Amino acid sequence: DTGVSQDPRHKITKRGQNVTFRCDPISEHNRLYWYRQTLGQGPEFLTYFQNEAQLEKSRLLSDRFSAERPKGSFSTLEIQRTEQGDSAMYLCASTARESTGELFFGEGSRLTVL
Amino acid sequence: AQSVTQLDSQVPVFEEAPVELRCNYSSSVSVYLFWYVQYPNQGLQLLLKYLSGSTLVKGINGFEAEFNKSQTSFHLRKPSVHISDTAEYFCAVTLTSGTYKYIFGTGTRLKVLA
Numbered sequence: 001d002t003g004v005s006q007d008p009r010h011k012i013t014k015r016g017q018n019v020t021f022r023c024d025p026i027s028e029h030n031r032l033y034w035y036r037q038t039l040g041q042g043p044e045f046l047t048y049f050q051n052e053a054q055l056e057k058s059r060l061l062s063d064r065f066s067a068e069r070p071k072g073s074f075s076t077l078e079i080q081r082t083e084q085g086d087s088a089m090y091l092c093a094s095t096a097r098e099s100t101g102e103l104f105f106g107e108g109s110r111l112t113v114l
Numbered sequence: 115a116q117s118v119t120q121l122d123s124q125v126p127v128f129e130e131a132p133v134e135l136r137c138n139y140s141s142s143v144s145v146y147l148f149w150y151v152q153y154p155n156q157g158l159q160l161l162l163k164y165l166s167g168s169t170l171v172k173g174i175n176g177f178e179a180e181f182n183k184s185q186t187s188f189h190l191r192k193p194s195v196h197i198s199d200t201a202e203y204f205c206a207v208t209l210t211s212g213t214y215k216y217i218f219g220t221g222t223r224l225k226v227l228a
Binding site for chain 1: 118120123146148150156157158159160163165204206208213214215216217218219220221
């Protein structure tokens with residue numbers, strides 16, 4: 001068990017650029033979650049997958065955000081045409097379908113949009 | 115839809131004093147409840163969880179929480195805090211069936227004073 005890993009850990013970009021984050025969940029976990037966390041706030045739900053299927057997506061998520069989990073293993077979160085308001089920590093978490101409910105979190109990818 | 119309210123954004127407390135961090139949830143169906151801790155510059159870690167059974171749940175680092183269905187609360191307590199408990203604490207809820215989305219509260223910053 002190597003834990004949930006996220007890459008890159010930090011990303012600085014200019015407004016209007018596209019960015020992509022990658023998440024590698026714990027290997028036997030079939031549910032994968034993306035959250036966004038801003039300073040002083042709790043994690044805000046973005047979307048989650050069961051295997052390769054995206055089961056739910058937050059209505060707060062604009063069309064500039066897209067997430068994939070093509071083979072049911074790693075996942076990517078892409079933000080197109082970034083805006084300064086996208087600056088946040090993007091968290092990935094995973095859990096097993098038959099687990100006792102605990103989410104295992106990565107250390108996050110911090111995005112700064114200039 | 116489920117929701118979580120953490121009533122206190124910041125709680126200062128002296129070392130070795132007891133502490134209670136409050137969490138209330140809203141849901142029309144049965145839920146699982148969690149407390150996570152986030153130390154500075156680290157990912158979220160599970161403190162404890164309530165799935166079923168005894169309403170008093172014990173977690174790591176001497177923390178415990180009590181599930182109160184009638185008051186829809188899941189308050190976190192520790193009888194004697196240490197400087198090292200200084201961190202952000204998040205309450206979270208998910209439904210026992212249907213959606214597997216986890217909703218987090220806005221967090222309570224516990225500051226332990228010497």
